[in-house]
Amino acid sequence: MSFTIETGIVLILSYLLGAVPFGLVFTRMAGLGDIRDIGSGNIGATNVLRTGRKDLALATLVLDAGKAAIAVLITRHFISPELAPLAGAAAFIGHCFPVYLGFKGGKGVATFMGTLFAISWMLGLATAGIWLLSAAIFRISSLSALVASLLAPLVSYYLIGPDTWLPIAFMTLVIYIRHKTNIERILRGEEPKIGKKDK
Numbered sequence: 001m002s003f004t005i006e007t008g009i010v011l012i013l014s015y016l017l018g019a020v021p022f023g024l025v026f027t028r029m030a031g032l033g034d035i036r037d038i039g040s041g042n043i044g045a046t047n048v049l050r051t052g053r054k055d056l057a058l059a060t061l062v063l064d065a066g067k068a069a070i071a072v073l074i075t076r077h078f079i080s081p082e083l084a085p086l087a088g089a090a091a092f093i094g095h096c097f098p099v100y101l102g103f104k105g106g107k108g109v110a111t112f113m114g115t116l117f118a119i120s121w122m123l124g125l126a127t128a129g130i131w132l133l134s135a136a137i138f139r140i141s142s143l144s145a146l147v148a149s150l151l152a153p154l155v156s157y158y159l160i161g162p163d164t165w166l167p168i169a170f171m172t173l174v175i176y177i178r179h180k181t182n183i184e185r186i187l188r189g190e191e192p193k194i195g196k197k198d199k
Contacts, residue, residue: 007086010079014071014087018094018111021101022067023048023060030056036104044106046141064106065114067091072118082163088115089167096178107178109145112171116152119168122159127152139193142182149175 023043027035032051035043039050045061071091076084095111097103117124127148134144153169176183185191 006079007083010075010083010087011090014075014090015094016099017067017071018091019098019100019105020067020094021098021105022063023056023106024101026056026060027051027053032056036101042106043101045110061110064095064110065117067095068111068114069118072115076118085115085119085164085167088118089171091115092171093174096174107145108171108175109149112149112152112175115171116156116168119156119164120160123152123156123164126155126159130155135194139195140186140191141194142179142191143186146176146179146183 021043023045024035027033027038027048030051030053032038032053035041035047035051039047041047044064045057048060049057051057068088068091072084072088075087079087092108092111092115094105096105096108098105113124113128116127130151131144131148134147135141138144149172153165153172156168157165182191
């Protein structure tokens with residue numbers, strides 16, 4: 001695929017859409033202050049849940065996933081199916097490194113999953129299934145995300161072919177970078193388990 005002005009516009013608009021910090025917007029609208037001053041300081045749904053507002057956490061999860069899915073679907077139907085996975089990746093990068101927040105964003109798991117489901121519902125379900133299986137075995141949310149994202153490029157190659165695995169592998173790499181502190185805690189045996197409060 002050659003890089004064109006149209007491609008550049010799609011990637012920029014997808015990035016800007018992905019950069020919308022719904023977790024921060026919702027918590028501020030609810031009068032809960034700046035989500036970046038709570039818990040891990042992350043803008044994602046997991047940290048929003050630490051405010052005690054499950055409804056806001058769910059809304060954040062849905063929209064963080066949805067913004068990437070929208071970027072993929074609009075690009076596929078109105079621009080180019082070939083460009084659609086890159087649009088999702090651009091939205092994902094926008095979430096992780098949002099220009100609106102000084103490039104300090106979320107860890108990207110929900111946005112990653114939204115991209116996968118929009119690319120292929122089978123790919124999304126398979127990756128979600130890997131997450132659920134890992135969560136049942138290890139009881140650690142971050143580890144489940146790391147396992148699922150690591151296997152996602154392979155699942156994509158098997159289910160779809162060689163056209164989409166590379167953008168997915170790129171997102172996987174970013175997820176591992178964004179989960180650096182989680183990986184360190186996992187290796188030390190200090191990462192909180194599902195159903196238990198952080199220490």
